[in-house]
Amino acid sequence: MAESIQLEVTRYSPEKGAAPSSQTFEVPLRRDWVVLDALNHIKDQMDGTLTYRWSCRMGICGSCGMMVNGEPKLTCATFLHDYAPGPVRVEPLRYFPIVRDLVVEMSDFMRKLRKVKPWIIREEEKPVSQGEYLQTPVELDTYKQYSMCINCMLCYAACPVYGLDPLFIGPAAIALAQRYNLDSRDAGSRERLEIISQHEGIWGCTFVGECTKVCPKHVDPSGAIQQYKLTAAKDWFKSWLMPRGAK
Amino acid sequence: MAKRPIEPFLWTLFSAGGVVAAFLIPFHFFLWGLAFPLGWLKTPSYESSLALLRHPLVRIYLFVLCSLPLFHWAHRFRYTLYDGLQVKHLNEFIDIFCYGGAVLGTILAGYLLLSVP
Amino acid sequence: MTHGEHDAVQGYTTHHPRWFRKRVSTYWWLEQWAYLKFVLRELSSIFVAGFIVIVLLWIRAVSGGPEAYETFLNCMKSPLVVVLSVIGIVFVALHSVTWFGLTPRAMAVRVAGKKLPEFLIIAVNYAAWIVASGFIAWVVLRG
Numbered sequence: 001m002a003e004s005i006q007l008e009v010t011r012y013s014p015e016k017g018a019a020p021s022s023q024t025f026e027v028p029l030r031r032d033w034v035v036l037d038a039l040n041h042i043k044d045q046m047d048g049t050l051t052y053r054w055s056c057r058m059g060i061c062g063s064c065g066m067m068v069n070g071e072p073k074l075t076c077a078t079f080l081h082d083y084a085p086g087p088v089r090v091e092p093l094r095y096f097p098i099v100r101d102l103v104v105e106m107s108d109f110m111r112k113l114r115k116v117k118p119w120i121i122r123e124e125e126k127p128v129s130q131g132e133y134l135q136t137p138v139e140l141d142t143y144k145q146y147s148m149c150i151n152c153m154l155c156y157a158a159c160p161v162y163g164l165d166p167l168f169i170g171p172a173a174i175a176l177a178q179r180y181n182l183d184s185r186d187a188g189s190r191e192r193l194e195i196i197s198q199h200e201g202i203w204g205c206t207f208v209g210e211c212t213k214v215c216p217k218h219v220d221p222s223g224a225i226q227q228y229k230l231t232a233a234k235d236w237f238k239s240w241l242m243p244r245g246a247k
Numbered sequence: 248m249a250k251r252p253i254e255p256f257l258w259t260l261f262s263a264g265g266v267v268a269a270f271l272i273p274f275h276f277f278l279w280g281l282a283f284p285l286g287w288l289k290t291p292s293y294e295s296s297l298a299l300l301r302h303p304l305v306r307i308y309l310f311v312l313c314s315l316p317l318f319h320w321a322h323r324f325r326y327t328l329y330d331g332l333q334v335k336h337l338n339e340f341i342d343i344f345c346y347g348g349a350v351l352g353t354i355l356a357g358y359l360l361l362s363v364p
Numbered sequence: 365m366t367h368g369e370h371d372a373v374q375g376y377t378t379h380h381p382r383w384f385r386k387r388v389s390t391y392w393w394l395e396q397w398a399y400l401k402f403v404l405r406e407l408s409s410i411f412v413a414g415f416i417v418i419v420l421l422w423i424r425a426v427s428g429g430p431e432a433y434e435t436f437l438n439c440m441k442s443p444l445v446v447v448l449s450v451i452g453i454v455f456v457a458l459h460s461v462t463w464f465g466l467t468p469r470a471m472a473v474r475v476a477g478k479k480l481p482e483f484l485i486i487a488v489n490y491a492a493w494i495v496a497s498g499f500i501a502w503v504v505l506r507g
Binding site for chain 1 (some may be wrong): 326
């Protein structure tokens with residue numbers, strides 16, 4: 001194995017530059033190193049001003065998402081030796097505004113997550129004295145996959161619809177809505193459907209499918225979206241055939 | 248709900264058209280685009296074609312075959328123009344061109360099928 | 365100066381003078397093979413519509429009498445039309461293949477509480493495709 005590998009890292013300083021530029025660093029190529037290790041090495045040993053997000057370094061916090069050679073990846077789960085002999089291009093997550101170096105502005109994403117009402121909605125809350133809500137393993141299985149999202153935003157970086165139209169609510173938000181719609185304890189499907197049926201909701205999606213491909217937790221957001229479309233379509237036909245009052 | 252959206256209905260048409268197109272079109276296209284013109288299979292005679300076309304079930308089949316895939320095209324092409332060419336600001340024209348085209352094609356198919364001698 | 369995130373505008377990150385926003389190129393679909401495959405799949409709808417035009421012309425030709433039918437057949441034999449047909453057949457086949465591959469993702473089919481494996485649903489689609497094509501062949505080639 002070669003001794004070292006080159007990383008081409010995006011640098012952007014809001015105080016100085018008009019546009020981002022690329023800076024090349026030579027880092028040791030260790031067999032067990034991931035891209036995050038290389039970035040930490042750069043920050044510790046070479047350039048302390050390099051700015052990026054990371055936390056758990058084990059693929060559960062969702063902080064370290066970046067573009068590695070043009071693909072959205074968790075840098076803590078992307079091995080350097082897979083890119084040998086390099087160079088490896090590390091850029092901030094695509095389709096988001098860049099704040100500094102590899103850090104992107106994510107408040108749009110956070111706002112969209114909130115928009116879908118990601119909590120259990122019930123007509124009447126059960127009092128604590130009546131005990132807990134019961135759920136069978138089959139009922140859990142219906143939505144469990146969609147609950148595994150770690151909010152890493154890789155799916156947004158992969159979605160061309162989001163890139164072309166920042167108003168698009170996006171894969172993770174819709175998958176999150178489905179997670180609650182399919183939960184047997186929840187009664188909020190109609191409320192969420194009204195929010196998400198708007199033009200920049202599910203109907204903007206053209207089933208490119210890249211979001212599912214890049215998801216590190218196998219949430220399958222594009223599957224969730226298509227199933228949601230089917231539900232919305234059935235609901236639409238039902239609303240014509242049956243009076244609104246009878247829900 | 249403030250305004251009942253039409254998108255779910257249009258998507259349903261797109262899906263139905265997609266199913267019809269996926270199952271039926273390739274073989275039809277192979278027969279009429281390659282097999283018959285290149286002589287791989289014997290082209291149906293005029294008489295048998297007319298007899299086939301006169302059959303009411305065949306005409307219903309052809310109507311479905313023509314109209315649903317046109318709406319499939321309309322919906323898909325509309326979004327291709329939105330995303331591919333980023334011409335969303337022309338969206339009214341695109342919508343009229345696409346769905347209007349599908350409606351015209353459907354009417355034309357109905358007219359042609361009803362005027363078989 | 366208020367930050368963009370506190371802006372009242374729903375769902376859109378407004379322009380901040382210091383953030384950098386890269387413009388998405390018109391040729392975004394050429395940047396990745398996956399994107400190009402997607403656009404080709406979407407463009408297949410043009411050839412679907414094109415085939416419908418052929419069907420409408422066929423109906424008109426058969427209704428128009430033996431000469432009209434003959435003219436239609438000769439037109440289908442012309443080299444340009446054959447070349448376009450080959451391209452069209454490739455694209456409508458692409459539509460079918462991608463459609464069958466995506467169907468299991470769009471519908472969660474559950475039997476006795478367990479989700480059916482994807483390849484099974486895809487296999488059923490292909491089987492139905494073969495049956496449908498066989499039926500068409502029988503009807504069209506009979507006479």
